[in-house]
Amino acid sequence: MNMKKIVVKFGGSNLRRPEDIDRVAGVVQTYNRPLVLVVSAFYGITNALIECVQAARKGAGTISALEESQDYTLSLRALKKEILEANIKDPAQRAKTEAALNARLDQLTRYLTGIHYIGDVPDFVNDAILSYGERLSSLLLADVLQSRGINAREALPEDIGLVSDGVFGNAACDFDASTGPVAKALAGDGVIVVPGFYGVSREGKPTLFGRGGSDYSAASIARCIGAESLDVWKDVDGFLSADPGAVSAPQPIARLHYLEAAELSYFGAKILHPRTVEPLFDQGIPIRILNITKPELGLHPFTVIDAERTVTHDVVKSVSSSDDVAILKLHGPGVGFKPGILAEVTSALDRSGINIKSVLTAQTAINVLLARGHLDAAYEAVAGHHIPGVVEVSRNDAVAIVAVVGDGVLDASNVGSAIASRALSAALAGGVRVTLAAAGASEVAAYMLVDRRDRKLALQAIHDHFFGDGKQ
Template sequence: MKKIVVKFGGSNLRQPQDIDRVINVVQTYNRPLVLVVSAFYGITNALIACVQSAKEGAGTKAALADSRDYTQTLRALKKEILEANIADPKHRAETEKALGLRLDQLERYLTGIHCIGDVPTFVNDAILSYGERLSSLLLTEVLLSRGIKAREALPEDIGLITDGVFGNSACDFTASTASVAQALNGDEIIVVPGFYGVDRDGKTTLFGRGGSDYSAASIARCIGAESLDVWKDVDGFLSADPGSVGAPRSIAQLNYLEAAELSYFGAKILHPRTVEPLFDQDIPIRILNITKPERGLQPYTVINAERTVTRDVVKSVSATDDVAILKLHGPGVGFKPGILAQVTNTLDQHDINIKSVLTAQTAINILLARDHLEAAYAAVAEHHVGGVVEVSKDDQVAIVAVVGDGVLHASGVGNGSDNSNGKGSAIASRALSAALAGGARVNLAAAGASEVAAYMLVHQEDKKLALQLVHAEFFGA
């Protein structure tokens, strides 16, 4: 029987009592599982801050004391969780000792930063993986304390091999599949820390922020899982962020492309890369809500290969302000060969990812993650690209996107209209018209880069307004 890979994120692990919810879910399955777990909520952010503090204060007694204070805080937190979840004093003491050994390792890494005054990339990745390493050990021991047969399996022990890119690696499935499948075979609950794998030299490499989803999907591919079940504290994918619109609709089914684009354009349900390992494997992703135990194992949203064009085409409207524009100005930048190639090569050399590119005769607009803008601006300005007379930057923007199979080709022009015939970008036009008519300030609009999505860039402070206007256009609320 194929196994199910079950992923629990940090939103499921906020308080010591949240462990009970996780245990109840595991018992509901009543079958062997592979559990992939994130760090407890806020731990990774705290580790990032701790690394930065240690780096900035390298060699100072105050910074060293801060690092030790943080590891002591972690020890206290884990002890609190153990006391709330493991009744047997002997088992609790043994688990506390095992957690202490991992925290000792973390403290040694942090102390090393002070000694060398720098944070090598492999050290940074190793440190940030400790939130997940602590979660997996703790959850395994709690399962055992409840009489559930379980074992922990670390990525370095199961052979989850990556391409070796620190900070944003990808799984090497050729190197990983056989070893992972063999290591995760068995009739017990197997708990794997998410977020990281190891390169061929055994060094920890992270799958990027939020990468535990990608970890789980990679493992699901390696073992040929029945499904990847992702437990959240929300009702799956919705027609919009419930914090922005009053009554968003639940989405029962998405195809892989739609889910990827929604995640890319701001939906927080999945990491944007989650579908990559599963896209050609016919392994469904099921989104369930851990706060609704009455639903049992019934998912709110199923993501699979099925392509369905709904009557109104658009399935969801999403938004993000994690975007900025790097603009290259010049009278012929859109015509002169080689300019874009030079710029993209320069950005690649600085490990800066491009989200999208929109060109005109006198300007090239490059969309980037907000925190990459300054580095990108400096790199391009220093490179002195021929034909570019000015480089400007704008971080006061946000993206609003409409997503749904058929967005690129549907021709509907109003609510309830017949979308079955014709071609063009009528859906994108409706979205743009709705935003402009309602007073949202739009900088740019684009359709055609994806067959299931179209988007516009608006002033950052108009993000919520534009989202509401576009959602009302397609969903009437």
Template sequence: MAYNVIKFGGSNLKDKDGIKKVFKAICNYEKPLVIVVSAFYGMTNYLIESLELSAQGKLDIDHFIQNINNQKLAIIVENISNENLIFEFKQELDKRLNMLKGFLLEIKNLNDVPNSIYDEILSYGERLSSLVLSFVLKQADIQNVEAFPEEIGLITDGEFKNATVDFELSEHEIPKNFESSKTYIIPGFYGVSKEGKTTLLGRGGSDYSAASIAACLNAESLDLWKDVKGFLSADPKIVFDAVNIESLTYAEAAELAYFGSQILHPRTPEPLVEKKIPIRIFDINDSINGLHPLTIINGKETVCDGIIKSVSYSDNFGILKLHGSGVGIKPGILAKSTVELDKAGINIKSVITSQTTINILLSQDDLLKVKKANLLKDIHGINQFEFISNISLIAAVGEGLTSRYGVAGRLFTAVARKGINIQIISFGASSVAVYFIVNQVDRNETVREIHEEFFVKQDCCCDACV
């Protein structure tokens, strides 16, 4: 029997009502499951703050640990009436919090945060979530096994903070550690190196870890339970008549996630493409009504009449402009720049060059790092640096976008009608996406104009594109 791998995010686990919805969702399946969980809402940020304060000697570690203990215990008491289960939970919670306390004390003594300990500490958000959910299900007579990534063999390349799953090793190990008759609860967000070191899979990486486990088990599906109505044609806070998208390809979903959609981690589709395992998006608020996916992501290419299926955006981009006569064609300038940025742990999002300017897209945080450290000052041929923030990256996504005549013209004409200036355009880097950059103050109007052009005037309804 093929497993369904299901994943619940932190927003699903933030209170008693959320946990009840999770329980209802699990009951819909009526079969053993592999369940992957994120940290409780806000816990990852709380842990990051704690390790930073501990390194400065400013954290009351006992008080911090007691706060977490009280939070988890309150949730258990709200959801469990069996005194024996509560006692058993307390014992296991004490063990994990003592381990967490030990890592915080180590940081305090070092006055520093080594990457290995950083990853260990942040993994405790998920380790505590899996503990809570496991006991809540036991109270409801749903027998389950809590299984850690280090126990099942989710092996990574060993890179701290942003590891990649080693599928050659993991596909060999993981199936050996599962029995089809049992339900498993697994903390997401991390795996282990070949040496047994905890390595995080990147911020928001629980989706990716769930997808990786699904691929290794040849699962029937990866089901992501979210507190949103699946993928929509635009952000409903900006476009009030945004419509549901019932079907996306892996590539479309990955591009939407990369360019600002918060529904899934951009790497989630990656492990599933070759094995054609579908991703199904469910609304946790509708869990009482059975299994009704709002969006299905698979390898089936569907082309809407209007081509564009969704308009996404992100405000977390900045532009590093490297000016100089001939920087775009002089050998070595771009290579030296990217090497220096890589050494500093700077992730390059995109590069667009011209004769006199190299435009490098970075996250806002990384742009600030480059500016503060003046990282590229010694590269010959660059005579001016420009740092541009307060921008929005707008992405239009859909199969056939780069091959259908006239789509780009309609898109940019729609923006021009409102007198909105486009700073940079990238067309053709992906076969399913075009993106461009506008001033942040123009973001909402840009999204609305594109949506008006391709969904209202086109009379397109993406929930029919299946």
């Protein structure tokens, strides 16, 4: 029977302990149909690999740094052996899988050893090393599924032709090059397990899709094969009206438009990578968010993301926030009017590989919003580059961003026209110190920058206004 496949994504939050593999296998059996599984590294593995690379770079050529990376690969071998013993009962199959895992770990060890001797970490080597967390997960999961009588096999991005644009560290999928080969390679029955997080350049080198990029990998594969849906398994009940760790009694969101999900993710919601909807937006492939901790509910999605637009009674569907933001400010009496200044700034930041989140301008100041980790490099790039009209460059990383998201937020024809001002008023009434407020960059979102110490206070005040006892 020729049916569309479902792409199923399991993230690192699903893979914390050896017994979690058993839970994932149970979910796969519940589908009882051909699937493409996209898996992340086990929880914490990618961060540990990043630390290994950083340690190797700092201590290149030293015995201690070399021993540190060797100790880490030994701990990985022990972890994988523990997972195998918990999940594969047959000794012969367990030995076969362990040998395959050790061969892959040997490759990782050679990469780590190599950077000690050359004293540098080329971009292509960095991406190759960081992809090994996913490569180990996919091999392990495919073999565990086989041991349970499921027709499963592993397929690496380099084997299926998942081609990227070749940008190391933050690549995008080249759909013109990928769609045909990926659809052909992933055809047929059974369960195919693909490691997420990376594709390959046209030259065959691994290129990462950015941190959290396994969601994007899964969405790209779903587009290439024309999937029925992309099912993302989490350990929470889908999208909520706010972070349950920051506000009391957040409400579930059963349905979101692609744009709403993208903005919520961009402004700090941890459910999806912000780029997940990119490949699916014009294909109409829905994203379904399911909770792996509630197996009794079967394949029940808590949130469905698709092209259906719905304006709720009070417009706002969720309040999201992030403290991964900072402001680079250019001062001068005419910077907002003088032509060419913004172009020079963006060019200087682009040459340094720094992404701009947003830009807010006034007559005497240009505010550039960046990731907090990029602020110092951005300051050096701009302050050291004389720009006529700019008399001072300052920086501020003591801020957080808070956004209200919902279809109709900026629709002047209905209640949406007042949403941004209501959110700002609620924050100010709650004693929040607001630095900047903006609306108009997105048709479904408005946001403000607040003192970082007031982030939770702002979330609670705004959430109460739209959803709680203080609802107007």
